[in-house]
Amino acid sequence: MIAADKEIKAGNIVNLSGELITLRDQSAKMLANMLENGENTGLDLENSAVFFAAPTPGFKEGRMSIGPTTSARMAAFIPTLIKHGVRFFIGKGALPKDTVDAVIAGKAAYFQAFGGTGANYGSRVKSMELLLFPELGPEAVYKIETSDFPVVISVEIQTVAYFFNL
Amino acid sequence: MRIIEGLRIKDAVKELFIKLNYSPDSLENVVFADPAMDPFERKLAEIIDENRKKARTEMRPLCQDCGLAQVFVKIGKNVTFSDAPSLDILINKGVEEAYVEGLLRKSTVCDPFERKNEGKNLPAFIHYELCDGDTFEISAIAKGGGSENVSTQKMLVPAEGREGVADFVFETLKNAGGKGCPPYFVGVGIGGTFDSVAALAKKALLEQVCEDEKLLDIINEKIKELDFGVLGFPGRCPVKAVFVKKAPTHIAMMPAAVVLNCHSFRTGRIEL
Numbered sequence: 001m002i003a004a005d006k007e008i009k010a011g012n013i014v015n016l017s018g019e020l021i022t023l024r025d026q027s028a029k030m031l032a033n034m035l036e037n038g039e040n041t042g043l044d045l046e047n048s049a050v051f052f053a054a055p056t057p058g059f060k061e062g063r064m065s066i067g068p069t070t071s072a073r074m075a076a077f078i079p080t081l082i083k084h085g086v087r088f089f090i091g092k093g094a095l096p097k098d099t100v101d102a103v104i105a106g107k108a109a110y111f112q113a114f115g116g117t118g119a120n121y122g123s124r125v126k127s128m129e130l131l132l133f134p135e136l137g138p139e140a141v142y143k144i145e146t147s148d149f150p151v152v153i154s155v156e157i158q159t160v161a162y163f164f165n166l
Numbered sequence: 167m168r169i170i171e172g173l174r175i176k177d178a179v180k181e182l183f184i185k186l187n188y189s190p191d192s193l194e195n196v197v198f199a200d201p202a203m204d205p206f207e208r209k210l211a212e213i214i215d216e217n218r219k220k221a222r223t224e225m226r227p228l229c230q231d232c233g234l235a236q237v238f239v240k241i242g243k244n245v246t247f248s249d250a251p252s253l254d255i256l257i258n259k260g261v262e263e264a265y266v267e268g269l270l271r272k273s274t275v276c277d278p279f280e281r282k283n284e285g286k287n288l289p290a291f292i293h294y295e296l297c298d299g300d301t302f303e304i305s306a307i308a309k310g311g312g313s314e315n316v317s318t319q320k321m322l323v324p325a326e327g328r329e330g331v332a333d334f335v336f337e338t339l340k341n342a343g344g345k346g347c348p349p350y351f352v353g354v355g356i357g358g359t360f361d362s363v364a365a366l367a368k369k370a371l372l373e374q375v376c377e378d379e380k381l382l383d384i385i386n387e388k389i390k391e392l393d394f395g396v397l398g399f400p401g402r403c404p405v406k407a408v409f410v411k412k413a414p415t416h417i418a419m420m421p422a423a424v425v426l427n428c429h430s431f432r433t434g435r436i437e438l
Contacts, residue, residue: 013206054230055230055271056230056269057270058226058269061269063225064226064269065229070345072345092312092344093344112399114213114214115312115344115347115397115398115428116217116231116312116397118217118226118227118229118231119221119224119226119227119229120216122226123226138272138273138283150213
């Protein structure tokens with residue numbers, strides 16, 4: 001689970017802490033396919049948070065950067081991920097209208113992170129573990145433990161704030 | 167004849183791409199936070215400024231998208247290379263070493279459909295230009311996918327003139343919104359041919375020049391109407407700088423290209 005340091009309200013910048021699962025173009029597509037086919041992914045997605053991102057190398061050296069990529073490219077996979085337990089999505093930019101509807105209907109939430117500030121986010125990652133698809137390189141699925149990740153709740157889906165008790 | 171040692175070229179390219187991703191000259195004197203911004207936009211701009219400091223002091227890449235390596239080489243006719251396989255190989259080797267040893271993310275996939283990542287960030291995308299004399303110059307840009315994806319190109323009608331080009335620049339920015347990580351550095355190319363105009367727009371970014379003040383004035387006036395600011399959120403500062411380059415073209419043509427670069431503006435130049 002993730003936690004925020006202040007009230008989730010449209011336009012507020014909040015700091016999120018907790019576990020995030022990284023996904024992006026290829027890995028999101030592959031994971032959604034596995035979920036739809038009923039395959040065992042080995043991931044615990046219940047109440048999980050997905051971060052649309054792919055890191056640089058250098059975590060061990062204390063030099064890793066990671067920041068959000070455009071969420072709209074992965075919008076098609078969001079309903080499937082919600083169906084399988086994902087409750088939070090963090091990425092760059094707004095989501096298409098029909099995806100916003102799916103997020104609200106699924107009682108999920110979407111946060112916008114700040115594009116191009118990977119050094120800042122990287123310095124707030126406390127641990128990192130490779131979970132799936134190592135062959136994808138940076139696009140592989142990682143679990144990262146974050147501390148005080150600054151994000152803003154997307155204006156378009158401010159109503160979801162009421163569904164949460166963070 | 168001037169002889170340049172091949173190894174020097176490889177090492178210079180390697181150093182350049184590492185520098186671009188941690189503390190590029192192009193961002194040396196840039197500050198995004200502005201007292202004129204409202205508090206929310208200023209907070210976002212401060213996060214960007216803070217990110218730049220972290221990148222330099224903690225040696226973390228400015229952005230996790232360390233870009234495709236794009237290289238513009240200018241070679242004087244009196245220059246040749248010693249113990250060198252070929253310039254292509256030297257530049258590519260320099261890029262590979264920068265991305266592997268510099269702990270940069272490798273974002274290149276070798277086929278647009280198969281999308282396999284071979285972990286070298288190769289090939290470098292190289293433009294060669296021949297000139298007189300002893301010159302050997304390498305300009306480079308490390309440019310991420312987000313802002314490249316919202317760059318555009320269009321064949322305008324000559325009668326559309328500067329107004330038409332400025333409208334096209336405005337439309338490009340409007341459609342881009344926050345997708346390419348504004349405040350944007352905008353490179354505009356006008357003239358040439360379908361293929362050359364995009365490179366011209368990129369050269370505008372690399373050289374940070376404006377070859378048409380009248381066009382710049384019209385663009386600066388129009389972009390005041392954009393309805394987003396820093397990082398695409400409501401605000402007043404979607405654009406940091408606009409650069410313009412022109413080239414001769416056909417009587418029937420007016421090609422235009424608009425290359426948007428994110429706030430992580432990573433360009434540099436070396437002379438050997």
